[in-house]
Structure formats: C-alpha cells, structure tokens
Amino acid sequence: MKRHRSKIYLLLALVAAAIVAKYQTAISPYYFQIIIYIGINIILASSLNLINGFAGQFSLGHAGFMALGAYTSAVITSSLHLSPGTAVSYPLFAGALICGGLVASVFGLLVGIPSLRLKGDYLAITTLGLGEIIRVIIQSLGFLGAARGFTGIAKLADFFWVYAVVAIVIFTIANLVKSTYGKGFLAVRDDEIAAEAVGVDATRYKIVAFITGAFFAGIAGGLYAHFVTYINPSQFGFLRSFEIVVMVVVGGMGNIAGVILAAAVLTILPEALRAVAQYRMVIYAFLLIVIMISRPQGLFGQRLDWSRVWRWVTRRSSSPAKGES
Amino acid sequence: MMLEIDNLEVAYGAVRAVKGISLNVAQGKIVTMIGANGAGKSSTLRAISGITRTSGGRIRFDGRDITTMPAHKIVALGISQAPEGRMIFANLTARENLAMGAYLRRDTEGIEKDMDYVFAMFPKLKDRIDQPGGKLSGGEQQMLAIARALLARPRLLLLDEPSLGIAPILVRTIFEKIVEINRELGTTILLVEQNARMALSIADYAYVLETGEVRLHGNAAEIASDDEIRKAYLGER
Ligand SMILES: Nc1ncnc2c1ncn2[C@@H]1O[C@H](COP(=O)(O)OP(=O)(O)O)[C@@H](O)[C@H]1O
Ligand SMILES: [Mg+2]
Numbered sequence: 368m369k370r371h372r373s374k375i376y377l378l379l380a381l382v383a384a385a386i387v388a389k390y391q392t393a394i395s396p397y398y399f400q401i402i403i404y405i406g407i408n409i410i411l412a413s414s415l416n417l418i419n420g421f422a423g424q425f426s427l428g429h430a431g432f433m434a435l436g437a438y439t440s441a442v443i444t445s446s447l448h449l450s451p452g453t454a455v456s457y458p459l460f461a462g463a464l465i466c467g468g469l470v471a472s473v474f475g476l477l478v479g480i481p482s483l484r485l486k487g488d489y490l491a492i493t494t495l496g497l498g499e500i501i502r503v504i505i506q507s508l509g510f511l512g513a514a515r516g517f518t519g520i521a522k523l524a525d526f527f528w529v530y531a532v533v534a535i536v537i538f539t540i541a542n543l544v545k546s547t548y549g550k551g552f553l554a555v556r557d558d559e560i561a562a563e564a565v566g567v568d569a570t571r572y573k574i575v576a577f578i579t580g581a582f583f584a585g586i587a588g589g590l591y592a593h594f595v596t597y598i599n600p601s602q603f604g605f606l607r608s609f610e611i612v613v614m615v616v617v618g619g620m621g622n623i624a625g626v627i628l629a630a631a632v633l634t635i636l637p638e639a640l641r642a643v644a645q646y647r648m649v650i651y652a653f654l655l656i657v658i659m660i661s662r663p664q665g666l667f668g669q670r671l672d673w674s675r676v677w678r679w680v681t682r683r684s685s686s687p688a689k690g691e692s
Numbered sequence: 693m694m695l696e697i698d699n700l701e702v703a704y705g706a707v708r709a710v711k712g713i714s715l716n717v718a719q720g721k722i723v724t725m726i727g728a729n730g731a732g733k734s735s736t737l738r739a740i741s742g743i744t745r746t747s748g749g750r751i752r753f754d755g756r757d758i759t760t761m762p763a764h765k766i767v768a769l770g771i772s773q774a775p776e777g778r779m780i781f782a783n784l785t786a787r788e789n790l791a792m793g794a795y796l797r798r799d800t801e802g803i804e805k806d807m808d809y810v811f812a813m814f815p816k817l818k819d820r821i822d823q824p825g826g827k828l829s830g831g832e833q834q835m836l837a838i839a840r841a842l843l844a845r846p847r848l849l850l851l852d853e854p855s856l857g858i859a860p861i862l863v864r865t866i867f868e869k870i871v872e873i874n875r876e877l878g879t880t881i882l883l884v885e886q887n888a889r890m891a892l893s894i895a896d897y898a899y900v901l902e903t904g905e906v907r908l909h910g911n912a913a914e915i916a917s918d919d920e921i922r923k924a925y926l927g928e929r
Contacts, residue, residue, distance in 0.1 A: 547791065554781050554792050561779035563743050565844060566767030566796040 388527035414583035422576035423556030428498030434603035436467030436585025475581025516599025701748030727901035782826030793843030
C-alpha cells in the first residue's frame with residue numbers, strides 16, 4: 368500500500384516536471400537559473416545526506432564526485448556532437464549522465480573503502496583530500512581543457528531533466544531508507560557495534576551509501592555541465608563540497624524533507640544577499656558552527672513534520688476563522 | 693561442545709586484554725564468566741561475536757571454525773549478543789530495535805510470534821513500543837537489548853553484564869528471565885557478570901577471569917563455595 372503510494376507520487380512529480388518544462392520559457396532567465404540550481408543542489412544534498420546523514424560517514428568530497436560526472440558526461444556528449452532538441456539527443460544524454468554517475472560511483476567506492484577503517488575527523492580529511500586530488504588531476508589533463516575549462520557543452524539539461532532526477536533521487540533514497548534493508552543505515556549510524564551484533568554488515572552499508580551517493584552526485588554534475596555549458600575545475604573545489612555539507616547539516620542529517628528545504632533556501636539566500644556575496648562563505652561557516660553547537664540535529668531535527676509547517680503557514684496567511692483544527 | 697574456545701588472545705595495540713583463554717560451553721547450559729573490571733570478559737564476548745578481531749587462538753561453534761568470520765555471518769549461524777552498555781539504537785523505536793534484532797530473518801510469521809513472546813516476557817516493553825530507544829530507562833533498555841538479541845532466534849545467547857546500572861529489584865527480574873529463556877526456549881547462555889553472586893546462583897558452570905586469563909573454573913556451586921572466590925568476588929571474609 369505505502370509502497371504503491373510513493374510510486375504514484377513519483378509519477379505525479381515526473382508529470383508535473385514535464386508540464387512545467389513546457390512553459391519554462393515564460394519564466395525570466397534569471398529566476399529560471401535559480402530554479403535549476405535549486406534542483407541540482409537538492410540532488411547533491413540528498414545524495415550526500417545518504418552518506419553523511421544515513422550512513423553517518425562524514426564525507427567532504429562530494430564536489431569531486433560531481434566533477435567526475437560533469438566531465439565524463441560532457442566528454443561523451445561533445446564527442447557525439449549532440450545538439451539539443453534532436454530526438455536522438457534524449458536517450459544519448461541520459462546515457463551520458465548515467466556514465467558520469469557510474470564513473471563517480473567507482474570513485475565513491477574508492478573513497479568508501481577508507482571509511483571502513485577511518486572515523487570522524489580522519490575520514491572527513493581523507494575524503495576532502497581525495498576530492499581535491501580528483502580536481503587537481505582534471506586540472507592537469509589537457510584534453511579536458513585543464514585549468515581553462517571545458518567549453519562548448521551542449522545545453523541539453525532543462526527543467527524536466529533536472530526535476531525528473533530530483534524526483535528519482537528522492538524516491539530512491541526515501542524508499543531505500545524506509546525499507547527493512549534501509550533501517551540498517553540508521554542502525555549503523557546509531558551504533559555500529561550493535562548493528563554488527565544483530566547481523567548488519569556495516570561494511571556493505573557504508574560502501575552502498577558511498578556508491579549510491581556518488582552516483583547521484585555524478586548525475587548532478589552532468590546536469591550542471593549541460594546547463595551552464597562551460598565547466599572548469601575551480602567550480603568543483605572544496606568550497607562546493609562545503610556548501611553541500613552545510614545544506615545537509617542545516618536540513619538535519621538523515622532528514623529527507625529538511626535537507627530538500629535547506630538546499631532550496633541556501634540556494635536562494637546568497638542570491639537574496641547579493642550585496643554581501645563576498646562574505647557568503649564566512650556566513651556559511653558561521654551558520655554551520657552555530658547550528659552544530661545549538662542544534663546538532665539540524666534546524667528541523669530528525670523528522671520534518673510537514674503538518675506542523677502547514678499549520679504554521681495557514682495560521683499566518685489565512686483568516687483567523689481557519690485557525691488550527 | 694557447542695562453543696569451544698582455545699587459547700584465545702585479544703589485543704588492542706599494545707594492551708593485551710585476553711591472554712590465552714580456553715573455555716567451553718555445552719549445549720543447553722548457562723555458563724558464566726565472572727571477574728573484576730578489565731579482566732577481559734567483554735573482549736572475549738566481542739571476539740566470539742566477531743566484532744573484535746582476535747590476535748591468537750581459535751573459536752569453534754558446533755565444531756566449525758568461526759575465528760575470523762565476520763560478525764553478520766556469526767549471527768546467521770545462531771550466536772547473538774546483548775552487548776555491554778546495552779547499545780540500543782537510540783533513534784529507532786523499541787519496535788524497530790526489535791525488528792533490527794530479526795534483521796537476518798525472513799520468516800515474517802515467526803518474527804511476529806517471537807515479538808509476542810518477548811512482550812509477554814517483558815510487558816513493560818509493550819508500553820514503550822513506539823518510543824525511541826534512547827528515551828527508555830536503563831532497565832527498559834536492558835530488557836530491550838535482551839529481547840533484541842532473542843529476536844535473532846539464537847542457539848547461543850551472549851549476555852554482557854545485564855545487571856549493569858539497573859535498579860536492584862530489576863536485577864532479580866532480569867536474572868529470572870535469563871533462566872526462563874534457558875528453560876523454555878532451550879537457548880544456551882554465556883553470561884558475563886560482575887555481580888558474581890547472582891550469576892553463580894543461576895549458572896551451571898563458571899569461569900573466573902583475572903587480567904586476561906582463566907584463574908579458575910568449575911561447577912558454579914563449587915566455585916560459589918570456594919573460599920578464595922568468596923573472599924575475592926563475593927565480598928565475604
Ligand atoms: N576498545 C578498546 N581499546 C583499547 N583497550 C581496550 C578496549 N576495550 C577494552 N580495552 C582494555 O582491555 C582490557 C579488558 O577490557 P574488557 O574486555 O572490557 O574487560 P571486562 O569486560 O572484563 O571489564 C582492559 O584493560 C581495557 O582497558
Ligand atoms: Mg566488560
């Protein structure tokens with residue numbers, strides 16, 4: 368029953384994405400770009416949430432996975448000379464995105480292996496280092512444009528592509544962690560020894576989290592590349608990883624809805640605060656520290672209660688007659 | 693012998709926690725391991741469960757070598773543990789904690805029946821079923837830890853200090869339940885305790901550990917009446 372319902376939601380989301388995509392030209396390019404970035408950041412934050420929030424492995428290398436997906440898919444679509452709008456471009460673009468995701472997940476596996484021996488700070492530093500290594504390697508490869516970047520990528524990603532992936536990511540992760548199998552993630556995060564003691568193969572869970580999380584980050588990278596049409600290594604530096612971590616921490620580790628909301632808000636916020644843009648990372652760092660200290664469970668805690676949000680909204684915006692029920 | 697431990701060694705870096713322990717547990721019995729803090733009791737149990745690596749010796753279960761087997765395979769063979777300090781999944785509800793205990797099982801009906809069984813055994817748990825494990829009291833967590841271990845339907849149940857940090861009246865109840873599990877379900881039990889008096893009163897056989905070695909072993913009744921043991925562990929003069 369429940370399972371069925373979530374599939375219907377997925378279907379509805381995909382249909383909605385297709386309908387909105389039809390009218391995407393009606394929105395001003397500036398707002399449209401923000402909407403796309405929100406979608407990409409939701410994918411990135413949700414996929415990192417699987418690694419950091421659900422499996423409890425503090426990873427700081429997400430931008431590296433994103434870079435792998437971005438470059439891999441860009442190389443594929445460029446060498447196939449895909450152009451937007453052609454019938455053949457759709458399946459091939461999907462294939463290119465998936466290849467990017469797969470390359471990223473291979474590296475996710477490589478990064479996941481140290482997580483079996485390293486904990487906490489050590490793992491964070493190791494993943495940070497591996498993310499930077501990926502970036503430096505790309506920077507040194509001439510055929511990828513080195514530091515100048517990779518230009519002339521076809522603008523294949525649009526609203527539909529981005530939000531279809533958003534729907535799939537959320538559906539996949541929500542189903543994964545709600546299943547009996549998925550409860551293993553929560554068990555590993557809560558108490559790894561106890562999880563092992565009841566027969567949970569903690570090793571496998573961590574690896575699955577890294578592979579799946581990296582896969583979707585790679586896809587997000589591919590979407591990003593085919594939206595901005597120009598990528599260079601500096602777009603995938605440590606600060607990018609850090610931004611995604613902030614989204615997960617603010618949204619609440621392991622809180623699916625909270626992380627989506629945080630990704631959206633933290634994408635809009637810097638735009639709204641254009642005037643102080645140069646202090647963005649300072650503000651982020653400050654936000655992170657304050658939240659880590661005052662609300663380590665994230666702004667919305669373990670679970671974001673939509674009904675409470677709804678009541679809060681209706682109380683403010685509607686006539687007092689409606690009030691609380 | 694159901695469980696045969698031969699010259700087991702466990703080390704944490706330079707600290708040698710277990711220095712060649714040999715120990716047997718016969719099917720259907722309650723065997724206890726007693727000894728002061730730091731004697732190596734928990735390390736031994738964790739080594740049996742495959743949670744801690746061994747640095748020497750052999751562990752056999754039903755004649756099969758499980759020394760280097762990963763933890764989840766050992767659970768599948770029929771050994772489960774209620775670890776020291778309870779280690780409840782704090783963010784999962786009591787029911788989800790129990791469901792995790794049955795993680796490797798696929799027989800939905802059997803799991804339901806076993807849930808009913810542990811609720812009958814620990815009625816208090818039933819009242820807290822939808823509470824997060826972290827919100828339960830120490831005694832309730834201990835019951836939950838034992839119940840969770842039972843849901844794996846073990847043939848050998850390892851209990852690490854079930855009386856630690858719980859109210860004295862509850863200690864008696866918990867020990868009664870341990871006997872009940874052994875009698876009714878026929879589960880073999882290896883019980884680690886600092887409360888030596890209680891442990892010896894329900895056990896068939898006992899091992900006394902001291903700084904990583906077996907100091908003495910024998911029938912629980914004999915150990916309980918040993919002069920030195922009475923002085924050292926039962927607080928008598
Ligand atoms: N994870 C660990 N890391 C380092 N030393 C440990 C660890 N666990 C136990 N020890 C040490 O090993 C020895 C035996 O500990 P333990 O097996 O917990 O004994 P007991 O359960 O009998 O109290 C002690 O000296 C303890 O400090
Ligand atoms: Mg101990």
